[in-house]
Amino acid sequence: MTGELGQLALCLALALSLVQAFAGFTGASRGNVRVMAMGRGAALGSFVFIALAFFTLMFAYVTSDFSVQVVAENSHTAKPLIYKISGVWGNHEGSMILWLLILGVYSAAIAMTQPTDNTANAELGSRALGVQALIAIAFLVFVLLTSDPFGRLYPPPFEGNGLNPLLQDPGLAFHPPLLYLGYVGLSAAFSFAAAALVDKRNDAAWVRRARPFAIAAWTALTLGIAAGSWWAYYTLGWGGFWFWDPVENASLMPWLVATALIHSMMATERTGAFKSWTLLLAITAFSFSLIGTFLVRSGVLNSVHSFANDPRRGLFILMILFVAITAPLTLFAWRAPKLSPGAAFDLASRETGILLNNLLLTAAAATILTGTLYPLVLDAAEGIKISVGPPYFSATVVPMFALLAVLMPLGPIFMWRRTDWRASLYKLRFAFAAAMAAMLLTLAILRPDSVLGLLAVTLGVWLIGGSVSDIARRAGSFRKLRHLPASAWTSALAHAGLGVVALGVVGATSWKSEAIQVLSPGQTMNVGGYALRLDATEQVQGPNYTADRAAITVMSNGRIITVVHPEKRSYPVEQMVTSQSSIRTTVLSDLYVVLGDSREGGGWVVRAYVNPMAPFIWLGAVVMAFAGFIALGARLAAKLRAARAGAVTASAAAE
Amino acid sequence: MTPKKQRRLAFAITLLLAGGGAAALAVYALQDNVLFFYSPSDIIAHPEKVPEGRAFRIGGLVEQGSVKRDRGLEVQFVVTDGKNAVPVTYSGVLPDLFREGQGVVAMGTRANNGVFTAREVLAKHDEKYMPPEVVDALKRSGHWQEGQKGPGAS
Numbered sequence: 001m002t003g004e005l006g007q008l009a010l011c012l013a014l015a016l017s018l019v020q021a022f023a024g025f026t027g028a029s030r031g032n033v034r035v036m037a038m039g040r041g042a043a044l045g046s047f048v049f050i051a052l053a054f055f056t057l058m059f060a061y062v063t064s065d066f067s068v069q070v071v072a073e074n075s076h077t078a079k080p081l082i083y084k085i086s087g088v089w090g091n092h093e094g095s096m097i098l099w100l101l102i103l104g105v106y107s108a109a110i111a112m113t114q115p116t117d118n119t120a121n122a123e124l125g126s127r128a129l130g131v132q133a134l135i136a137i138a139f140l141v142f143v144l145l146t147s148d149p150f151g152r153l154y155p156p157p158f159e160g161n162g163l164n165p166l167l168q169d170p171g172l173a174f175h176p177p178l179l180y181l182g183y184v185g186l187s188a189a190f191s192f193a194a195a196a197l198v199d200k201r202n203d204a205a206w207v208r209r210a211r212p213f214a215i216a217a218w219t220a221l222t223l224g225i226a227a228g229s230w231w232a233y234y235t236l237g238w239g240g241f242w243f244w245d246p247v248e249n250a251s252l253m254p255w256l257v258a259t260a261l262i263h264s265m266m267a268t269e270r271t272g273a274f275k276s277w278t279l280l281l282a283i284t285a286f287s288f289s290l291i292g293t294f295l296v297r298s299g300v301l302n303s304v305h306s307f308a309n310d311p312r313r314g315l316f317i318l319m320i321l322f323v324a325i326t327a328p329l330t331l332f333a334w335r336a337p338k339l340s341p342g343a344a345f346d347l348a349s350r351e352t353g354i355l356l357n358n359l360l361l362t363a364a365a366a367t368i369l370t371g372t373l374y375p376l377v378l379d380a381a382e383g384i385k386i387s388v389g390p391p392y393f394s395a396t397v398v399p400m401f402a403l404l405a406v407l408m409p410l411g412p413i414f415m416w417r418r419t420d421w422r423a424s425l426y427k428l429r430f431a432f433a434a435a436m437a438a439m440l441l442t443l444a445i446l447r448p449d450s451v452l453g454l455l456a457v458t459l460g461v462w463l464i465g466g467s468v469s470d471i472a473r474r475a476g477s478f479r480k481l482r483h484l485p486a487s488a489w490t491s492a493l494a495h496a497g498l499g500v501v502a503l504g505v506v507g508a509t510s511w512k513s514e515a516i517q518v519l520s521p522g523q524t525m526n527v528g529g530y531a532l533r534l535d536a537t538e539q540v541q542g543p544n545y546t547a548d549r550a551a552i553t554v555m556s557n558g559r560i561i562t563v564v565h566p567e568k569r570s571y572p573v574e575q576m577v578t579s580q581s582s583i584r585t586t587v588l589s590d591l592y593v594v595l596g597d598s599r600e601g602g603g604w605v606v607r608a609y610v611n612p613m614a615p616f617i618w619l620g621a622v623v624m625a626f627a628g629f630i631a632l633g634a635r636l637a638a639k640l641r642a643a644r645a646g647a648v649t650a651s652a653a654a655e
Numbered sequence: 656m657t658p659k660k661q662r663r664l665a666f667a668i669t670l671l672l673a674g675g676g677a678a679a680l681a682v683y684a685l686q687d688n689v690l691f692f693y694s695p696s697d698i699i700a701h702p703e704k705v706p707e708g709r710a711f712r713i714g715g716l717v718e719q720g721s722v723k724r725d726r727g728l729e730v731q732f733v734v735t736d737g738k739n740a741v742p743v744t745y746s747g748v749l750p751d752l753f754r755e756g757q758g759v760v761a762m763g764t765r766a767n768n769g770v771f772t773a774r775e776v777l778a779k780h781d782e783k784y785m786p787p788e789v790v791d792a793l794k795r796s797g798h799w800q801e802g803q804k805g806p807g808a809s
Binding site for chain 2: 367384386396516518568594600607
């Protein structure tokens with residue numbers, strides 16, 4: 001019964017989305033307040049029904065209702081509750097429902113923050129809701145036609161197939177929702193941009209409405225990518241954190257464009273520069289989200305973590321992608337001559353910095369896209385099978401990011417429109433000194449063998465130092481730190497966060513030590529200053545797996561530090577084996593131990609890494625996301641203050 | 656030229672330089688960092704395509720009964736596409752899903768004696784998933800049964 005309820009809810013959501021699209025566009029063009037209100041109501045209603053469908057599916061998972069096909073295929077009664085819940089989005093059908101749910105969240109947020117009068121701003125929002133509805137319609141039809149999550153099995157099996165054990169992990173339980181909050185959040189910026197193109201006013205008002213959504217999407221995307229990389233780091237047992245896998249690239253490309261977008265939006269809102277470019281970026285950012293969805297869902301890419309797929313779905317998403325890119329671009333080409341030119345600025349100005357930021361970020365996204373699609377093109381054209389590996393991406397993306405990092409501390413120091421570049425550079429003297437000191441220290445103490453590592457340390461310290469000196473200069477003294485505007489903190493934290501990531505990346509790549517050896521109980525191996533002694537291995541029983549569990553004593557300079565227990569787990573239901581690596585972290589460094597397979601004579605393969613500074617990768621990402629939260633919080637606080645002030649003046653007027 | 660036109664020109668030139676630079680970088684990097692994929696039959700038929708020391712990827716099924724582990728780190732196995740087979744050695748931790756009779760993709764180099772030394776054996780995340788290249792190689796050697804579970808079957 002519940003399955004049919006979910007299907008009905010999806011159909012009702014589709015009907016309401018049609019109303020939303022119609023009311024959103026006609027209400028705005030007629031300037032009719034009541035029709036626009038109908039559009040907002042339909043947006044909220046459609047969100048409620050999608051949420052109903054989502055929770056119906058979740059209910060089927062939690063109660064292990066195996067008459068629903070996707071539940072039977074992806075769940076099992078013995079699975080812990082949290083993975084029954086996260087199992088909802090652990091497969092194609094369920095993840096599309098999550099996609100729709102989050103689209104609904106953003107549509108509802110647009111509807112709730114929208115003015116109720118018939119001002120230009122209200123009409124803009126109404127049209128944006130119309131565009132959101134069109135996207136929702138496309139994906140609802142996609143789900144209902146090609147990926148019905150509520151299909152039944154008759155007779156229902158007694159037990160389900162279980163969920164891929166690699167996905168039974170807290171890191172991965174939250175990775176897809178965060179990633180989708182980012183991916184789909186870019187739809188809001190897209191919708192406002194498209195609405196502004198339909199609108200005849202052609203001003204930059206849309207940026208003011210769209211910017212919070214873009215920042216929210218960027219923040220979620222940052223956290224989502226970090227969660228995915230963290231998961232890969234500790235579950236895959238290779239000690240790596242980023243593999244330039246097509247699926248990872250699919251999430252990095254929208255992030256790069258979204259980063260460019262939030263910067264260019266800042267310039268457009270502040271000074272009116274880059275008007276057309278910001279419109280284009282908003283369209284491009286969401287297009288990259290759709291490209292990502294297409295690459296992951298269609299199965300055209302050979303990826304280690306693509307879901308099951310079906311060519312029909314790929315074709316459908318390709319069609320959505322085609323319309324979503326060509327329709328607004330056509331509109332743009334038609335409107336562009338009428339767009340007022342962007343405001344002028346000097347060569348030495350913050351706008352120039354943002355321009356360079358945008359160029360480098362979009363170029364990086366384009367080269368990643370090239371590397372991701374090249375194997376597809378070559379296979380289709382000549383039948384040659386190749387793969388483009390990490391060396392390509394390092395060779396192209398790393399130099400662009402290095403250049404970006406060199407320029408980043410200049411941005412917040414430079415003024416809008418025009419600036420005295422000599423005085424600005426002088427403000428960075430301490431950051432420069434810190435970066436040089438870091439470089440010399442690294443050279444003297446570590447004698448690194450890679451130039452790249454040295455460069456990254458220097459640039460990491462340069463970024464962090466630039467942020468610190470910017471904050472210090474603006475505040476002047478410790479006591480005034482509290483009174484700094486939020487915008488000073490956001491740029492400083494976001495830029496410093498990238499510096500922290502850079503340090504982590506160097507540690508986990510250039511400076512890691514690695515050892516692999518066959519150990520019999522009692523034998524010892526050395527890695528990065530630690531001695532590891534295999535004491536014993538035993539068989540243990542988990543909730544839905546059995547495992548070989550090793551006890552390995554970690555010693556440093558003859559002193560026992562700790563005992564680690566890496567495991568090799570075997571899941572009987574899913575017939576899979578996974579490695580549970582053991583990571584001992586001091587935040588400054590990770591000791592990462594993996595248990596391999598057993599060998600003749602009672603030996604076990606043990607692989608160990610020491611990754612200095614590796615946790616900085618995720619720490620830095622959290623710092624960057626925190627900057628996003630501050631930006632959003634400051635806006636919310638300002639809005640609440642304005643509302644309270646409005647209420648006060650209203651009550652004062654009434655008296 | 657008016658200052659405005661000058662600025663536009665400067666903007667266009669920067670854009671061109673940046674775009675051109677990025678494209679040049681991409682093409683240059685692609686030339687050096689592309690890995691070709693060959694099936695065992697490709698290698699037997701055209702050994703000239705895989706000169707000693709050149710890295711490439713090989714794929715097929717791990718032959719039944721071919722996996723040999725000794726006391727040390729080294730593992731030996733045979734990759735087959737049903738028609739031809741290539742011996743592979745690898746020292747390290749094999750992916751969790753490595754099993755006899757399963758599809759596998761390995762990256763490494765081939766010595767003149769015909770033995771492929773793998774630097775990396777690619778992990779799959781799902782035992783039902785068969786790498787598309789392997790499916791293709793099996794199809795070409797005539798050892799693919801329709802209805803067998805291929806990419807996207809699960």
